[in-house]
Amino acid sequence: MPKKILITGGAGFIGSHVVRLFVNQYPDYQIFNLDALTYAGNLANVADVADKPNYTFLKADITDTEHIYALFAEYQFEAVIHLAAESHVDRSITNPLAFVYTNIIGTVNLLNAAKNTWKDISNRNHRFYHISTDEVYGSLEHGGYFTETTPYDPKSPYSASKASSDHFVRAYHNTYKLPVVISNCSNNYGPNQFPEKLIPLIINNIQQKKPLPVYGKGENVRDWLYVIDHARAIDIVFHKGKNGETYNIGGFNEWKNIDLVRLICKIMDKKLGNPEGTSEQLITFVTDRAGHDLRYAIDASKIKSELGWQPSVTFEEGLERTIDWYLENKAWLESVTSGSYQKYYEEMYSQR
Numbered sequence: 001m002p003k004k005i006l007i008t009g010g011a012g013f014i015g016s017h018v019v020r021l022f023v024n025q026y027p028d029y030q031i032f033n034l035d036a037l038t039y040a041g042n043l044a045n046v047a048d049v050a051d052k053p054n055y056t057f058l059k060a061d062i063t064d065t066e067h068i069y070a071l072f073a074e075y076q077f078e079a080v081i082h083l084a085a086e087s088h089v090d091r092s093i094t095n096p097l098a099f100v101y102t103n104i105i106g107t108v109n110l111l112n113a114a115k116n117t118w119k120d121i122s123n124r125n126h127r128f129y130h131i132s133t134d135e136v137y138g139s140l141e142h143g144g145y146f147t148e149t150t151p152y153d154p155k156s157p158y159s160a161s162k163a164s165s166d167h168f169v170r171a172y173h174n175t176y177k178l179p180v181v182i183s184n185c186s187n188n189y190g191p192n193q194f195p196e197k198l199i200p201l202i203i204n205n206i207q208q209k210k211p212l213p214v215y216g217k218g219e220n221v222r223d224w225l226y227v228i229d230h231a232r233a234i235d236i237v238f239h240k241g242k243n244g245e246t247y248n249i250g251g252f253n254e255w256k257n258i259d260l261v262r263l264i265c266k267i268m269d270k271k272l273g274n275p276e277g278t279s280e281q282l283i284t285f286v287t288d289r290a291g292h293d294l295r296y297a298i299d300a301s302k303i304k305s306e307l308g309w310q311p312s313v314t315f316e317e318g319l320e321r322t323i324d325w326y327l328e329n330k331a332w333l334e335s336v337t338s339g340s341y342q343k344y345y346e347e348m349y350s351q352r
């Protein structure tokens with residue numbers, strides 16, 4: 001197996017869990033965490049592995065061709081696990097171009113660097129693993145699941161940019177025989193998620209006694225997976241997945257937004273010692289997201305039957321652990337909500 005692994009986006013939410021898992025589980029691998037540290041990147045997320053001898057952090061922007069090529073030349077990465085992305089749908093609605101730059105151009109930049117560096121492309125040590133989302137398949141009505149053969153039908157600028165990057169990854173496999181593998185995962189939740197996404201936003205706002213914004217009528221459905229189970233799936237696909245294949249990852253765990261928000265309110269009231277019903281009073285129905293996808297639901301049977309992966313944590317356990325983590329890590333929450341991370345992000349994009 002490859003030993004020099006470039007993980008992109010490793011200071012972000014999912015990437016930090018993947019970096020931690022690889023650094024701790026594979027002491028004989030060299031793990032390179034490449035991240036631009038945008039508003040979503042936070043080195044505190046990987047502070048516990050920062051001093052490990054098999055870990056190196058590289059601050060770089062995946063859209064910077066020269067820098068990316070120089071890093072491939074210097075470190076001769078054997079494999080890539082690519083997570084760096086702009087990841088929030090609402091931001092993609094206000095600033096779609098940022099998503100085109102990072103998610104599409106950044107991905108093609110990495111594909112080119114891998115293709116040009118890996119002279120013997122058939123070497124079994126090489127692998128380009130692209131992490132994607134179920135949102136590329138579009139929106140389901142009230143029945144059925146996304147499978148690996150569901151036609152792409154992205155409906156937001158975010159999902160359109162991820163769909164485009166997936167197409168490029170497959171095109172590089174078809175055209176240049178680049179050894180690639182792709183996985184498309186459902187909504188993740190867990191420690192270290194930036195509090196712009198639904199679950200940490202609701203936890204944070206309950207603590208701050210702020211309104212809990214529910215878009216539209218809260219009827220939209222998402223399929224939630226604990227982030228550490230996603231990281232476990234990434235480990236398995238990286239080591240056992242077949243080149244050219246796609247694997248859908250999900251927990252068969254669908255929740256209507258309003259039901260999920262009410263559940264979080266209930267757990268938080270218990271933990272904070274509030275009378276039941278206190279936090280629910282903060283729920284505020286707000287204007288719906290433009291083009292809001294109704295329902296996502298993943299059929300994860302292929303990864304289970306072919307690679308033997310399934311979630312290890314129930315939703316009740318995962319949510320409990322997540323809420324506990326946010327309650328125990330108030331300093332983390334304060335530092336990411338203070339806005340200091342925005343500075344680099346704003347400077348980067350104001351020049352475009």
Ligand code: NAD
Pocket residue numbers: 008009010011012013014015034035036037038039040041042060061062063082083084085086087088102106131132133134162184185186187188189194
């Ligand atoms: P995140 O926004 O928390 O983290 C993204 C990371 O990428 C950050 O550390 C950021 O600094 C870095 N980054 C952004 N632009 C960069 C650039 N130009 N160059 C280098 N680094 C850059 O995202 P996440 O939720 O951890 O998602 C990681 C990946 O998983 C993404 O590709 C996303 O599409 C995919 N995904 C996410 C979910 C989910 O529910 N969060 C579900 C399925 C798939």
Ligand code: TYD
Pocket residue numbers: 088089090187196197198199201213214215218220221222257289
């Ligand atoms: P989000 O966490 O942004 O993930 P995604 O849009 O990628 O699914 O949102 C999850 C769901 O919660 C989605 O249907 C939008 C909804 N939502 C709200 O109702 N209120 C909010 O403040 C946010 C951020 C999301």
